[in-house]
Amino acid sequence: MKTAINKITLFIKKETVLFIAFLLALISSFLNPPNAEYAGFIDFHVLGILLGLMLVMEGLKAIGVFEEICRMLTGFTKNTMQLSFVLVLLCFFSSMFITNDVALVTFVPLAIMTLRQTGHEDKTVITVILQTVAANLGSMLMPSGNPQNLYLFDLSGMTLGDFVLLMLPYTIVSLILISLFIILGKRLPVTTTKEKEKRFSKKYKIYAVIYALIFVSGILTVCKLIPWFVFLAVSIIAAFIMNKSSFKTVDYSLLLTFICFFIFIGNISSLSSVRQFLTDTVNGRETLISIAASQLISNVPAALMLSGFTKRYSDLIVGVDLGGLGTLIASMASLILYKAVAAAYPEKRKKYILIFTAVNIAFLVILYSIYLLL
Numbered sequence: 001m002k003t004a005i006n007k008i009t010l011f012i013k014k015e016t017v018l019f020i021a022f023l024l025a026l027i028s029s030f031l032n033p034p035n036a037e038y039a040g041f042i043d044f045h046v047l048g049i050l051l052g053l054m055l056v057m058e059g060l061k062a063i064g065v066f067e068e069i070c071r072m073l074t075g076f077t078k079n080t081m082q083l084s085f086v087l088v089l090l091c092f093f094s095s096m097f098i099t100n101d102v103a104l105v106t107f108v109p110l111a112i113m114t115l116r117q118t119g120h121e122d123k124t125v126i127t128v129i130l131q132t133v134a135a136n137l138g139s140m141l142m143p144s145g146n147p148q149n150l151y152l153f154d155l156s157g158m159t160l161g162d163f164v165l166l167m168l169p170y171t172i173v174s175l176i177l178i179s180l181f182i183i184l185g186k187r188l189p190v191t192t193t194k195e196k197e198k199r200f201s202k203k204y205k206i207y208a209v210i211y212a213l214i215f216v217s218g219i220l221t222v223c224k225l226i227p228w229f230v231f232l233a234v235s236i237i238a239a240f241i242m243n244k245s246s247f248k249t250v251d252y253s254l255l256l257t258f259i260c261f262f263i264f265i266g267n268i269s270s271l272s273s274v275r276q277f278l279t280d281t282v283n284g285r286e287t288l289i290s291i292a293a294s295q296l297i298s299n300v301p302a303a304l305m306l307s308g309f310t311k312r313y314s315d316l317i318v319g320v321d322l323g324g325l326g327t328l329i330a331s332m333a334s335l336i337l338y339k340a341v342a343a344a345y346p347e348k349r350k351k352y353i354l355i356f357t358a359v360n361i362a363f364l365v366i367l368y369s370i371y372l373l374l
Contacts, residue, residue: 015253017257017297017298017300017301017332018253018256018257018260020297020301021256021257021260021261021264021301022256022260024260024261024264025259025260025261025263025264025267028263028264028267028268029263029267031267031268031270031271032266032267032270032271037266037270038263038266040266041262041263041265041266041267042259042262042263043151043154043155043258043262044228045154045228046150046151046154046258047255047258047259048228048229048231048232049150049218049221049222049228049231049232050147050150050254050255050258051232051235051250051255052214052218052221052228052231052232052234052235052236053099053144053215053218053235054102054250054251055235055236055238055239055246055247055250056211056214056215056218056235056238056239057098057099057102058239058243058245058246058249058250059207059211059238059239059242059243059246060098060208060211060212060215061102061106062243062245062246063204063207063208063211063243064204065208065211066094066106066107066110067106067110069090070086070087070090070107070110070114073086073090074086074087074114077190078189078190079187079188079189079190080120080123080185080186080187080188080189080190081182081183081185081186081187082190083114083115083118083120083190084123084127084130084182084185085179085182087107087110087111087114087127087131088127088130088131088134088178088182089134089178090103090107091103091104091107091108091131091132091134091135091138092134092135092137092138092174092175092178093138094106094107094135094138095134095135095136095138095139095145095146096138096139096141096142096144096145097142097144097145097215097219098144099139099144099145099146099147100135100136100138100139100145100146100324100331100333101146101251101332101333101336103135103138103139104131104132104135104333104336104337105333105336105337107131108128108131108132108337108340108341109340111124111127111128111131112124112128112341112344115127118190120188120190123185124341124345124348125341125345125348125351125352125355126185126355128337128341128352129352129355129356129359130178130181130182130359131337132331132333132334132337132356133178133325133359133360133363134174134178135333136324136325136331136333136334137170137171137174137178137321137324137325137363137367138171138174138175139321140167140170140171140174140321141164141167141168141171142163142164143160143163143222144218144219144222146299146300146321146324147254147258147300148299148300148302148303148304148317148320148321149163149317149321150222151258151303151304151307152303152307152313152316152317152320153222153317154222155307155313156313156314156317158313160222160223163317166314166317166318167317167318167321169370169374170318170321170322170367170370170371173366173367173370174363174367177363177366181359207242207243210238210242211238211242214231214234214235214238217231217234218231218235254300257300257301258304261301261304261305262304264305265304265305265307265308266308268308269308269309275308275309278308278309279309279310281309282306282309282310283309283310283312284312286306286310286312286315286316286319287315287316287318287319287322287368287371288319289306289319290302290303290306290315290316290319290320290323291319291320291322291323291326291364291368292323293305293306293323294319294320294323294324294326294330294331295323295326295327295329295330296329297329298324298329298330298331298332298335299320299321299323299324299330299331300320300332302319302320302323303316303320306320318371322364322367322368322371325360325361325363325364325367326357326360326361326364327357327360328353328356328357330360334356338352338353338356
């Protein structure tokens with residue numbers, strides 16, 4: 001009995017957002033008992049694209065594509081400023097296409113390893129924090145950059161051009177701010193080890209090309225040029241042939257969280273009085289409320305929850321994307337990375353939280369001011 005309780009407690013700690021989403025779906029089901037409408041609550045189009053993209057990203061990680069890119073780029077750095085630019089901007093630009101979570105989980109461990117090997121381990125905390133900020137902000141520009149963008153882009157009916165133009169000012173300002181942070185840092189000499197041996201076998205090179213083509217088809221699917229089920233089927237077949245372990249490492253908890261929130265929103269929306277109250281509360285305040293909600297439940301659940309009560313999707317997109325800044329909870333990717341750093345450097349936990357919060361709040365205040373001006 002004790003063992004079972006411990007397992008449940010550990011699961012809740014590990015998957016807190018999923019647990020909250022499940023509770024909300026369960027409680028709301030008493031207000032609107034399960035029926036045939038439930039299937040209509042779930043957006044299979046978004047779930048299919050998410051799963052397909054995750055399988056492709058796991059495949060690319062497994063064959064070492066991202067490690068090779070990082071190794072090649074860091075091989076040209078001569079000082080800590082250049083090294084920081086590579087490690088941080090790699091997260092910024094890659095997150096636009098491979099999602100902020102994948103960018104951070106892939107490149108932060110490589111950054112920690114690189115800084116250790118070059119004798120600049122003291123820069124780990126600030127570098128990882130800037131990588132986290134960069135991934136969360138770089139991912140704003142594209143629908144494929146993060147789960148909430150993918151969902152809201154699909155829901156809003158925007159074109160890709162409209163979406164990019166909406167988020168472009170915030171992305172440009174973010175890039176300028178991140179660059180200033182790096183430029184203001186010390187410039188110390190760096191000696192990197194250049195590996196001359198070829199890391200890719202011929203088979204892996206073929207795999208990389210195939211995954212890249214499937215990824216491009218994923219972007220076309222996001223733009224509604226390819227049916228989502230076709231892209232998902234191709235991704236599953238490719239993963240089954242080239243890397244079966246992808247099925248074990250996919251973030252199924254994120255997919256389940258989406259499903260639970262879809263059910264919750266559907267149930268609440270079926271109650272006219274509750275729906276009207278929440279709609280009146282959210283309308284006209286989408287950006288501010290979504291930023292505030294993100295600080296408490298993170299930006300993906302905030303996007304899912306608030307989307308059922310407003311049609312002003314542009315303001316909601318800006319709100320949940322900026323809402324990824326602030327507290328550690330605001331973005332699940334930030335929380336995951338904090339846990340990784342805390343495990344590697346337990347003595348730096350307090351320093352990490354203080355600097356992380358200060359930097360994130362500074363970025364949030366500046367970018368929200370830009371929103372008010374626009």
